[in-house]
Amino acid sequence: MTAEYAATILAAGVTTLLLALSSLLVAVALGLAAALAKLSRSRVLRGVAGCYTFVIRGIPDLVVMLLVFYSLPALLNQCAGALGFEIQIEFSPVAAGIATLGVIFGAYMTETFKAALQNIPKGQIEAAMAFGLSRRRMFLRIILPQLIRLALPGFTNNWLVLAKATALVSLIGLQDVMFRAKGAAEATGMPFTFYLVAAGFYLAVTLASMVLLLHVAKRFELGTKELAP
Numbered sequence: 251m252t253a254e255y256a257a258t259i260l261a262a263g264v265t266t267l268l269l270a271l272s273s274l275l276v277a278v279a280l281g282l283a284a285a286l287a288k289l290s291r292s293r294v295l296r297g298v299a300g301c302y303t304f305v306i307r308g309i310p311d312l313v314v315m316l317l318v319f320y321s322l323p324a325l326l327n328q329c330a331g332a333l334g335f336e337i338q339i340e341f342s343p344v345a346a347g348i349a350t351l352g353v354i355f356g357a358y359m360t361e362t363f364k365a366a367l368q369n370i371p372k373g374q375i376e377a378a379m380a381f382g383l384s385r386r387r388m389f390l391r392i393i394l395p396q397l398i399r400l401a402l403p404g405f406t407n408n409w410l411v412l413a414k415a416t417a418l419v420s421l422i423g424l425q426d427v428m429f430r431a432k433g434a435a436e437a438t439g440m441p442f443t444f445y446l447v448a449a450g451f452y453l454a455v456t457l458a459s460m461v462l463l464l465h466v467a468k469r470f471e472l473g474t475k476e477l478a479p
Contacts, residue, residue: 255434256447259427263451266426269347270413270455276352277412281359288364299360306357312418314354319346319422347419355412362404363397370396399470406463413455417448427451 287299306314319341326339341349370393378388420429431448435441 252438252440252443255430255438255444259430259434259444259447260451262425262427262430263455265424266416266451267455269344269351269419269424269426270416272348273351273355273412273416274409276348277355277359277408280352280356281363284356284360285363285367288360289367303357303360306354311350311354311415312421315346315350315418315422318350319343343419343422343424346422347416347424351412351415351419354415355408358408358411359405362401362408365404366397366400367393369400395470399467402463402467402470406460406467409463410456410459413459414452417452 284299284302287295288303290296323339323341327337330337330339374392374396375388378392383391416426417428420426420432423429427448431444434444438444
């Protein structure tokens, strides 16, 4: 029976990974958009992006998740009722988890991408503009490769934290690794065993991520020259 519970926990790893990867896509999109906004000439865009990162980074992750899953639907239902609409809005644990983690880690990705963009030599961009490259080609050929290389250390750290933060979504009912581990622990009275299985899963994800991202980092370091002090 112990092996069956362990297999059930590990099978939920697919849900956890899909949640983490989906949240990562949202975080990268928000982070890149907010980083560009912070570096723009528009005071409004800079203010909105600054407010976003300040507020999200200043509130605990669990509080944000509970606000999104419980409080936001209630607020939307009240507003709809006040306007005369008879609707009942509810968020699924998956949708709430992806949205919450994406928004939270988008704020951290913002600072990572902003620092990387600021470290790209301006002379390269000026030279590309002088040669008449379009903004799209300049971004894809000059900015993006360097952005990936410069942002990768911070990106790796954010991804590892995000992958572990998916455990919070079990608190709103998503049947992920932690949810199954908690159920197995309560059913068998063997919390150490099954929480250890969950810990082993997250450790394996961390190890695999570090190996993969290290390989990516080496690929992007090819052709770069180390500057002498």
